[in-house]
Amino acid sequence: MSGNSYYYGDNVNMYGGQGNQGIVRNQSGAGGTEQLNPAVVAALAELHRMIGELRTQVPAPSAQLLDESLPAISADAAVPAQERHRALMAVAGIAATVGAVGQPVAEAVRTVLGMISG
Template sequence: MSGDNYYFGDSVTMHGGTGNTGIVKNQAAADPSPVAPALQEAVDELRRLIEALRDQVPAASAQAIDDSLPALTTDAGTAPQERHRALMAVAGIAATVGAVGQPALEAVNRILGLLGGQ
C-alpha cells in the first residue's frame, strides 16, 4: 500500500508565487429550519403565564423564573439542554404552587411534547 494517498476534504498545494489568499469557499450557511407556529405560540403562551405566575411566588422562585426566561425562546441559538433546564425549572415552580401554577405546568408539557420530549 505504499504510495497510496487518501484525501478527505480540502487539499491545497501551492508552489511559490505571491499574493496567495488560500481557499475561497463562497458557501453560505443554510438557514435554520423555521419554527413551527404551534411551538412559537406555545412558548409565547408560557412566557405570558409565567410573567403572571411570577408575582404569586416567593422571591427565590421569582428569581429562578427570571433566570430561566432567556432560555425560554424558539431562537435556534439556544442550546437544547439550556431550554430543557429552564422548562424543568419553571415546571417545578408551577407544580409547587398548585392550582395557580397548573396552566404554566400544562404549557411546559405542551412545549416538551412539541419538542419531542427533549
Template sequence: MSGNSYYYGDNVNMHGTHNSTGMVKQQTGGAEQLPPAVVAAIGELHRMIEELRTRLDGPDAELIEESMPALDAGAAVPTQERRRALMTVAGVAGTLGAVGQPVAEAVRAVIEMLAG
C-alpha cells in the same frame, strides 16, 4: 488498531500536502429553529409566566428569572438547555398548587411539542 491511539472527535492526518490552510467546520451549538406552533406555544407560556410572577418572591422568582432567557423562542438555545428551563418553570409552578397548574400544563405541552 495498533498502539494506544484513541480518537474522540476530529482527527486529521495530512501527508505530502502543500498550501494547506486548515479544516473548515460548519457546526452549530445544538440549537435549532423552532416550528411556528412551538413559537406560539412558548409565547403563550411567557404570558402565563408573567401572570404567575406576581405570586412569586425570593428563590422561586429567581429560578423563573434565570430560566427566561432559555425560553426565548427567537434565541439560539440548545434543546437540552431549553428543556432544563421548562422543567424548572414546571417545578416552581407545581409548588403553587391549583394556581400554577395551568403553567405546568402549558410547559408539558411545549415539552411534548419539542419532543416531536
C-alpha cells in the same frame, strides 16, 4: 483503547505555529440550536406570558429562578435544546410546587415539551 478519539464538544487542535485547525464545533445544528416550528413559537410565547403572571404569585427566590429561565424559553433565543429543556423543567418544578396557581403553567410546559420532543 489507545488511539481512540471521542469528541462531544468543542475540540481545538494546535500543532506548533502551522496547520492549526482552530475550533471544531461538534454540536448539532447551527451552534447546537434548534429551529422551531410556528406552533412551538406560539406555545412558547403563551408560556412566556403565563410565567410573567405566575412570577407575581410566588416567593422571591422562585420568581428569580423564573426570571433566569425566561431567556432560554424565549422563542427568539438561540439556545441549545438541552438548555431550553432545563429551563422548562425549572419552570415546571416551580409551577408544581405552588399548587392550583401554577397548574396552567405546568400544563403549558408539558405541552411545549411534547411539541419539541417530537
